[in-house]
Amino acid sequence: MNEIIILLLMSLGSVFVLLAAIGLVRMPDLYLRISVTTKAATLGIGLILASAAVYFQETSVSTRILAIIFFILLTAPVGAHLLGRASYITGVPLWKKSVLDELKGKYKKTDHSLSSNEK
Amino acid sequence: MEILLALMTGVLYAAGIYMILRRSLVKLILGLILLGNGVNLLIFLLGGITKGKPPVIPDGPAVLGEVFAAPLPQALILTAIVISFGLQSFAIVLIKRAYKVVKTDDLDEMNTTDENA
Amino acid sequence: MAQRILSIIGSSIALIFSIVLFSLVWQNGTMVIQAGNWEAPYGITMVSDTLSATLVLLTGILGLAISVFAAGSIVNARARFGFFPILHFLFMGLCGSFLAGDIFNLYVWFEIIIISSFVLLTIGGEKAQIEGAVKYFTLNILASVIFLTAIAVLYGITGTLNMADLSLKIAAIEDKTLVNICAMIFFVGFGIKSAVFPLYFWLPASYHTPPHAVAAIFGGLLTKVGVYAMIRVFTLIFTLDPFLENVLMGVAMLTLFSGAVGALVQRNLQKIFSYLIICHIGFMVAGLGMGSTLALTGAIFYMIHDIVVKANLFMVGGLLYRINGTSNIKRMGEMYARYPLLSLLMTVPLFSLVGIPPLSGFWPKLSLIMGGLETGNYVLIGFILFGSFMTLLIIAKVWAEVFWKKKEVTNPPANFRFFEAHTQREKILILIPIIFLSILSLGIGFGAGPIQALSERISGELSDVSTYITIVLGEKSN
Amino acid sequence: MRTPFLMNLLLTFVWLALSGNFSLANTLFGFLMSFAIMWIISLNSENRKYFRIAPKTIGFVFFFLAELTKANIQVAIEVMTPKSTMKPGIVRYPLEAKSDFEITLLANLISLTPGTCSLDVSTDRKVLYIHAMYIGDKEKFIRDIQNGFERRLLAILR
Amino acid sequence: MLLAVLSGFIFALLLVPFGKVLKGKWSILLSILPLALFIFFLQKIPQVIDGAILERNQWVPQLGINLDFNLDGLSLIFALMITGVGTMVFIYTSYYLKGHVYLDRFFGFLCLFMGAMLGLVLSENLITLFLFWELTSISSFFLIGFNNEDPASRKSALIALSVTGLGGLCLLAAGLVIHGITDSFSIVDMLQSSTMMQDHSFFMAVVCLIFGAAFTKSAQFPFHFWLPGAMKAPTPVSTYLHSATMVKAGIYLLFRLSPAFSGSELWHYSLWCVGGATMVYAAFQTLFRDDLKSILAYSTVSALGILVFLIGLGTEEAMLAGLVFLLVHALYKATLFLMTGIIDHAAHTRNVSELSGLRKVMLPVAVAGFLAALSNAGIPPSFGFIGKDLIYEASLHTGVFPLISTVALVSTNVMLLFAGFLAGVRPFIGPLPTKYKDLQAGSPRLWVPTLILATLCLVIGLAPGLISNSLIAPALVALGIQDYALDLKLWHGFNTVLALSATTIGLGLGLFFLLKPSLNREEQMLKWEKYSPLAFFEGMGSLTFRFSTLWTGMVQNGYLRNYILVILLFLMALIGYGMWGNFHPKIDFTQLLDLTFYETGIMAIMLGAIVFTVFTGSRLTAVAAMGVVGYSLCLLFVFYSAPDLAMTQFAIDTLTVILFVLVLYRLPKYLPFSDSRVRVRDGIVALGFGGMITLLALGVLSDPMVSEVSEYYSANAYKLAKGKNVVNVILVDFRGMDTLVEITVLVIAALGVFGLMKLRLKSRERIR
Amino acid sequence: MIYTYLYYVILPILTLSVILIFYRFLKGPSISDRVIALDLLITTGIGIIAVYSIIVNQSTFLDIAMILALIAFLSTVAFSYYLEKKRNNE
Amino acid sequence: MKTLILRTASNYLLPLLLLFSVFILLRGHYLPGGGFIGGLIASIAFVLHAFANGLENTKSLLRTHPGFLMPVGLTLAVISGLAPGIFGLPFMTGLWYDEAIPVIGMIGSALFFDIGVYLVVIGVTLTIIFTISESA
Numbered sequence A: 001m002n003e004i005i006i007l008l009l010m011s012l013g014s015v016f017v018l019l020a021a022i023g024l025v026r027m028p029d030l031y032l033r034i035s036v037t038t039k040a041a042t043l044g045i046g047l048i049l050a051s052a053a054v055y056f057q058e059t060s061v062s063t064r065i066l067a068i069i070f071f072i073l074l075t076a077p078v079g080a081h082l083l084g085r086a087s088y089i090t091g092v093p094l095w096k097k098s099v100l101d102e103l104k105g106k107y108k109k110t111d112h113s114l115s116s117n118e119k
Numbered sequence B: 001m002e003i004l005l006a007l008m009t010g011v012l013y014a015a016g017i018y019m020i021l022r023r024s025l026v027k028l029i030l031g032l033i034l035l036g037n038g039v040n041l042l043i044f045l046l047g048g049i050t051k052g053k054p055p056v057i058p059d060g061p062a063v064l065g066e067v068f069a070a071p072l073p074q075a076l077i078l079t080a081i082v083i084s085f086g087l088q089s090f091a092i093v094l095i096k097r098a099y100k101v102v103k104t105d106d107l108d109e110m111n112t113t114d115e116n117a
Numbered sequence C: 001m002a003q004r005i006l007s008i009i010g011s012s013i014a015l016i017f018s019i020v021l022f023s024l025v026w027q028n029g030t031m032v033i034q035a036g037n038w039e040a041p042y043g044i045t046m047v048s049d050t051l052s053a054t055l056v057l058l059t060g061i062l063g064l065a066i067s068v069f070a071a072g073s074i075v076n077a078r079a080r081f082g083f084f085p086i087l088h089f090l091f092m093g094l095c096g097s098f099l100a101g102d103i104f105n106l107y108v109w110f111e112i113i114i115i116s117s118f119v120l121l122t123i124g125g126e127k128a129q130i131e132g133a134v135k136y137f138t139l140n141i142l143a144s145v146i147f148l149t150a151i152a153v154l155y156g157i158t159g160t161l162n163m164a165d166l167s168l169k170i171a172a173i174e175d176k177t178l179v180n181i182c183a184m185i186f187f188v189g190f191g192i193k194s195a196v197f198p199l200y201f202w203l204p205a206s207y208h209t210p211p212h213a214v215a216a217i218f219g220g221l222l223t224k225v226g227v228y229a230m231i232r233v234f235t236l237i238f239t240l241d242p243f244l245e246n247v248l249m250g251v252a253m254l255t256l257f258s259g260a261v262g263a264l265v266q267r268n269l270q271k272i273f274s275y276l277i278i279c280h281i282g283f284m285v286a287g288l289g290m291g292s293t294l295a296l297t298g299a300i301f302y303m304i305h306d307i308v309v310k311a312n313l314f315m316v317g318g319l320l321y322r323i324n325g326t327s328n329i330k331r332m333g334e335m336y337a338r339y340p341l342l343s344l345l346m347t348v349p350l351f352s353l354v355g356i357p358p359l360s361g362f363w364p365k366l367s368l369i370m371g372g373l374e375t376g377n378y379v380l381i382g383f384i385l386f387g388s389f390m391t392l393l394i395i396a397k398v399w400a401e402v403f404w405k406k407k408e409v410t411n412p413p414a415n416f417r418f419f420e421a422h423t424q425r426e427k428i429l430i431l432i433p434i435i436f437l438s439i440l441s442l443g444i445g446f447g448a449g450p451i452q453a454l455s456e457r458i459s460g461e462l463s464d465v466s467t468y469i470t471i472v473l474g475e476k477s478n
Numbered sequence D: 001m002r003t004p005f006l007m008n009l010l011l012t013f014v015w016l017a018l019s020g021n022f023s024l025a026n027t028l029f030g031f032l033m034s035f036a037i038m039w040i041i042s043l044n045s046e047n048r049k050y051f052r053i054a055p056k057t058i059g060f061v062f063f064f065l066a067e068l069t070k071a072n073i074q075v076a077i078e079v080m081t082p083k084s085t086m087k088p089g090i091v092r093y094p095l096e097a098k099s100d101f102e103i104t105l106l107a108n109l110i111s112l113t114p115g116t117c118s119l120d121v122s123t124d125r126k127v128l129y130i131h132a133m134y135i136g137d138k139e140k141f142i143r144d145i146q147n148g149f150e151r152r153l154l155a156i157l158r
Numbered sequence E: 001m002l003l004a005v006l007s008g009f010i011f012a013l014l015l016v017p018f019g020k021v022l023k024g025k026w027s028i029l030l031s032i033l034p035l036a037l038f039i040f041f042l043q044k045i046p047q048v049i050d051g052a053i054l055e056r057n058q059w060v061p062q063l064g065i066n067l068d069f070n071l072d073g074l075s076l077i078f079a080l081m082i083t084g085v086g087t088m089v090f091i092y093t094s095y096y097l098k099g100h101v102y103l104d105r106f107f108g109f110l111c112l113f114m115g116a117m118l119g120l121v122l123s124e125n126l127i128t129l130f131l132f133w134e135l136t137s138i139s140s141f142f143l144i145g146f147n148n149e150d151p152a153s154r155k156s157a158l159i160a161l162s163v164t165g166l167g168g169l170c171l172l173a174a175g176l177v178i179h180g181i182t183d184s185f186s187i188v189d190m191l192q193s194s195t196m197m198q199d200h201s202f203f204m205a206v207v208c209l210i211f212g213a214a215f216t217k218s219a220q221f222p223f224h225f226w227l228p229g230a231m232k233a234p235t236p237v238s239t240y241l242h243s244a245t246m247v248k249a250g251i252y253l254l255f256r257l258s259p260a261f262s263g264s265e266l267w268h269y270s271l272w273c274v275g276g277a278t279m280v281y282a283a284f285q286t287l288f289r290d291d292l293k294s295i296l297a298y299s300t301v302s303a304l305g306i307l308v309f310l311i312g313l314g315t316e317e318a319m320l321a322g323l324v325f326l327l328v329h330a331l332y333k334a335t336l337f338l339m340t341g342i343i344d345h346a347a348h349t350r351n352v353s354e355l356s357g358l359r360k361v362m363l364p365v366a367v368a369g370f371l372a373a374l375s376n377a378g379i380p381p382s383f384g385f386i387g388k389d390l391i392y393e394a395s396l397h398t399g400v401f402p403l404i405s406t407v408a409l410v411s412t413n414v415m416l417l418f419a420g421f422l423a424g425v426r427p428f429i430g431p432l433p434t435k436y437k438d439l440q441a442g443s444p445r446l447w448v449p450t451l452i453l454a455t456l457c458l459v460i461g462l463a464p465g466l467i468s469n470s471l472i473a474p475a476l477v478a479l480g481i482q483d484y485a486l487d488l489k490l491w492h493g494f495n496t497v498l499a500l501s502a503t504t505i506g507l508g509l510g511l512f513f514l515l516k517p518s519l520n521r522e523e524q525m526l527k528w529e530k531y532s533p534l535a536f537f538e539g540m541g542s543l544t545f546r547f548s549t550l551w552t553g554m555v556q557n558g559y560l561r562n563y564i565l566v567i568l569l570f571l572m573a574l575i576g577y578g579m580w581g582n583f584h585p586k587i588d589f590t591q592l593l594d595l596t597f598y599e600t601g602i603m604a605i606m607l608g609a610i611v612f613t614v615f616t617g618s619r620l621t622a623v624a625a626m627g628v629v630g631y632s633l634c635l636l637f638v639f640y641s642a643p644d645l646a647m648t649q650f651a652i653d654t655l656t657v658i659l660f661v662l663v664l665y666r667l668p669k670y671l672p673f674s675d676s677r678v679r680v681r682d683g684i685v686a687l688g689f690g691g692m693i694t695l696l697a698l699g700v701l702s703d704p705m706v707s708e709v710s711e712y713y714s715a716n717a718y719k720l721a722k723g724k725n726v727v728n729v730i731l732v733d734f735r736g737m738d739t740l741v742e743i744t745v746l747v748i749a750a751l752g753v754f755g756l757m758k759l760r761l762k763s764r765e766r767i768r
Numbered sequence F: 001m002i003y004t005y006l007y008y009v010i011l012p013i014l015t016l017s018v019i020l021i022f023y024r025f026l027k028g029p030s031i032s033d034r035v036i037a038l039d040l041l042i043t044t045g046i047g048i049i050a051v052y053s054i055i056v057n058q059s060t061f062l063d064i065a066m067i068l069a070l071i072a073f074l075s076t077v078a079f080s081y082y083l084e085k086k087r088n089n090e
Numbered sequence G: 001m002k003t004l005i006l007r008t009a010s011n012y013l014l015p016l017l018l019l020f021s022v023f024i025l026l027r028g029h030y031l032p033g034g035g036f037i038g039g040l041i042a043s044i045a046f047v048l049h050a051f052a053n054g055l056e057n058t059k060s061l062l063r064t065h066p067g068f069l070m071p072v073g074l075t076l077a078v079i080s081g082l083a084p085g086i087f088g089l090p091f092m093t094g095l096w097y098d099e100a101i102p103v104i105g106m107i108g109s110a111l112f113f114d115i116g117v118y119l120v121v122i123g124v125t126l127t128i129i130f131t132i133s134e135s136a
């Protein structure tokens, strides 16, 4: 039973990681890459770690794995936000087929403060 | 795997040396870091490598099992890593200071102290 | 001020300890401390044979002298940024290196020396210091990398780090190919630190830039640590094969030559002294390379002499700089007329360096040349004589420029605080160590007998390492 | 007074979980240590009503996991298929959430959901700028988030 | 005798505190020292006649170096000369430099010199001999440069020091080689093993080295040039050091060693040649000089040449002639110099062409000059006549080209006679120019010593018995000439020698009356200086300097990368030599089969990242790629069982990235600085080095070691050190000291970073 | 069974992912792309370590994974900081 | 960087990372970890906080200059090395209290040594990074 769970979780996890990797290569612009990687990888790694928890069947290991997952869930989106923001400020362009850019011109050049105005 | 690791070590040394032979101060320091990594890997490799058997005594027995990784080289590398960290930080700050004072990171322009005077 | 007083007190205590250590070793022979109470080769062993004890004693002496000099010459701003603690860390590193009985531990002590010397070289530094420091830094780190590479190979061959144990393990190896390669890597690593040709580039690029108190330690002790390590490794761990002996001697010749020739063309006093450091390292390496006990005695004696004299010279250089407002000998002058007593004082280190008999530099050269004759290295003797002659010429030139010449009127640097403007206390603090070291070098010269005996005992111990090994390893040595 | 205490307990728990040893001595030790750490950093946290919201939280977690999986599959398809149906862009999303904690949590959850990524919060904290892979209808997009994530989240937090 | 030698040094030292007091009118009291020593040595004469006095004092017994002194006939002559002339010079100086600010220093150096010179002639140990030899050079340096604000003085002092210093090293080398042969530094021992020396393969080296020492010190051609330059020193120095004593040190050495070397053709012919060349050349130079001191300097060189020449002849007669001429020369030359000083002091010129009729204003000086000139000319009944007699005698009876020898000697003497008259007679005869009307001989402290020395020239000539048995005979014994029938007297009857003397006097006086000195001629002569040994020496000096500049500029070229390249090539050459031929690492390629793809994959990425780090054109990308390298390394550490390492590597790598990032954004663009050829070269070097490391690693791995130490740790970590993570146990316990030092390194680095960034010195604080 | 599967299926997939990510790292084009690739590399590395810890049956390695998870974030923060500060440099 | 998200996140990450660092420190004698890595993690926690909240805030959080930790840690390490001297044992000999304590295990001089290392590493890393970013 355990083995099956482990294998299942592992397979799913690694596939998600692979998807993230492929996404990273294939996505046309940086923001899409960020989008893809933050989630797919987080989920994938979470699953792999979970299967490790199942495998070892020890409280200390499980709690540690929980901690890792928790950390990843906490930090990955923050990282994505930071990088996305910094890239936008440095002028990394959106994909040319993008349909909307409501952030354009909202950053103040001097101190990077962000306005909330609609126009 | 030793062969590949030996090659890797050689590559790290080569890269480090190539980098410290450049004219840029930043490259110089990157080169030194690469060299540091190369040395660490060399100690690691020559101390003998073992897969999957960390030198941590499991719960229960008082000594390690038959096969385990040699702990001493690891301790040496740890010391070396930390020392090079200290030196690297200093080096990095030195770049900054040099850039401020000499206004360049071109090493070729830093040779006034070698003039015969 | 408190820092300065503490620093001097600390150095005094260290000196007392080093005296105690020396006298214990002198009476009872080699002493060993097994750190952590782990028997060798499992723990880290600190070993004090006569060589180590002597060098520690000299470090103690210089430590006190330089602390006093620094107390009088280092500006408050530097003191606030940890100058004195780092100075003492440097001394600690030096002592540690001399006492290390474990090759990796030696590496770690070396790093203390390197990092504290970097810091002393650069803090408060302007253009020249930074430029010098970049070269000093890079080449010394390169030396560390090479040293560590050698340790890796050595450990890979033998599986141990304790130097006594290494000695036994290396001796037991039949195919010496790897051992010899390893020895050469060590040689280059230590060669950079001891500033031999063609590895010395960092020294002339940087030694004239730091505060003179720092230059005094650098000049007195830093390169000597490299030489010490070379002597230790090539007497205890490796036996010099003929090829390496020839390399050492070739290097010694070119070092003598390049150092002398370099010093000849310099106009900056500190730079002249820096090149002379290189030149005189040649004597020590030559003594090691000849592979005779007599020559080794000479090298050891030379080291003892040079440590005292070079440190003193850099302090003298500092004093001259303060008096003249420059280090350029072309712009100095009139010392003889304006400061007759100081001039007299300064003749002691200057002419000791030359080795005008019976001043201290003379005696070791005697052993070196005799060693050279004994082993038939006549070309090397030629270079030793050349080095001595050039030193004489250079010092005489310095004398003529700095002491005799009438000083041209030049504009001093803005805001320069000349020696006259120093407080009485500062003046005394600057002068005392110079006087003290001058008396010491006179003592070494006139009392050459005991120092010669000491050097002979050291080279004897180095030539027969079995005692060392027995004391370190106990019954395991068999 | 209560908030730090809760935080303290939380940290103690994390400690116990990390060390995997739930003995009394270790609990005490963990408590003291957390106390020390909190004293050092004198944290001003806002996680009041810690216990009251626990059940809602669990429900939210499941909702979130479902969303996560759904979106992941969507992204997977997008990545694997050669033809792109993407209509990406940056959307200005007016925030209901007010406190730092609320905003941060919301933004992070949005980021974690595939296909969307919170780029930044305006300096006056009124607006969240979101990058999204599929913006067919901008208004619907905003509404979905408002009714989904934000509502549920605020229900727990307030 | 130790005290006698040391007294000079002690006096010199005492002058440091008490110099101020003695600088005034009491300075004449200092001449008590040489006088006392003179008397001391005088009263040793009876003892010396009976045999040499040996005194031993231990110094550095390990090296066989001791302060052993040996007072025999030869030493005694020199000791008396040193102290006797010394007394006169001291008295003379006390007035000559009266009121000079540095009078105390001057006396200090004189005392120092006297002590050194005494030590030199008394030493029984080759090394102590060398020691005192060097001290005389040094004190000469200080005395020549006494007028230190005059650039010419300084230059002369440097030249003199370099020439004599070079010679000193020859002497040192000679002493050490002799030690190598005889296993002793004792001169007596050496003299006793004469045959052993001459048969030894190093004999030639010893002889050449001794020549090097003696010829430089005693100003033999072509090393003579420093001596005329040394005339920049005040007259007492010229008198004392550069005519009467120091320059004779080389002669002393040759005399001293001649018993050991005589019989060797190399010895005799070389001395004959060099001495002969010197005496003729230098005497010829006097014909063209106008400056009194210059004339005297060249005539001194010439006289030294005669002495060397005589030693080269090597017969018993020649040695006798040498000893006598030594004394003769010391007396008359000292007189002439002192006299010159008086004239210079009074008339402020030393140009002979400007001087005449001075007898009218300074009669005692004129008398002294005349007596000295007589002695110099060898006109009976002066002491000089005896000397010249003996010289001709010796040359006529020599086995070495007697005719050439005699002709050379006669012509030299003719020219020397001219020089002596020029200096000693010429200024006093003729009309007195009005501008000199008010001149005076000055204080008796000046002319009395001069006159005493001059009188001795006459007295000894009249009563040679004064010295023959007391001084000359023991000296001959010291030279190994036993039972020589010594008979010093003025009149030997009519013979060839007398004829030669007469010829010499006649030709010399003729020359004196025909050839008028003129400044013009001196200047003419100076034009030839550029072909002189001095010019050659100076040329060598500037060549050395140019070469040194070139060499230093080439080696220390300022380019860090060149330095690194040289160091690496040196290391590679050494390793390559070590590997050449006998290095055969056993590479087991089957182990490649054990490779897993994840290891391979990680290594491939690491390789890629390394290459990328090296070649990327962006600094930040390089840093990021460097991060990848570190993280791959971290994974490798995981695979190969090093969890602690992996953790630390990862944390440190991240911190390094942070540091870089914090620093980098202010730095300028990262340009590809070097051209492609340089890059290819560097690439080859780098790859070569990396390849060597790889080979080396494989070599070490082909013979796997078992580390007893590592096993001990694993076995005892828990039992003895109560820890289960063996690596951590090593770090905090087994090798805790490394760790302690290492954290100290960190602390220093942090302090350094802090200081480097924060400390800005104000300009007032920039003093180093 | 587990080991074989992990060894022959999971690890190759993860390794392949790593190589793909590294490809993006090399390709860029912007620094941000590299940073995101770096971040993902580390995340994948956590996965590899987890799998490896099962293969060699050493839960100790999970601690390394924990450290990676904790610290990896910081380099992303640092790079973002850099990008924002520097702008018209490089 | 003025971002609300990071700032909020960092306020939660800081205590967690610190706790984790102590955990890593204390278990070092038994499992991978120890003073170095623990100290590095603690410093990383503060650096993160500094990135998010600005240096001044982090500094006021710490109350003292981090450099102060260096002498404290160094002294602690040296004292635990010298302590055996009181019992007449050589420098750095391990001293142990015989009862084991949960998590930490055996209490001995080595533990205090490791704590010293921990403090030094924090002090050093923070001093370096703070200094650099202050004068950036």
Ligand code: NA
Pocket (backbone or CB within 6 Å): C217, C218, C219, C220, C221, C222, C223, C224, C277
């Ligand atoms: Na040095």
Ligand code: NA
Pocket (backbone or CB within 6 Å): C219, C220, C223, C276, C277, C278, C280, C281, C306, C310
């Ligand atoms: Na030196």
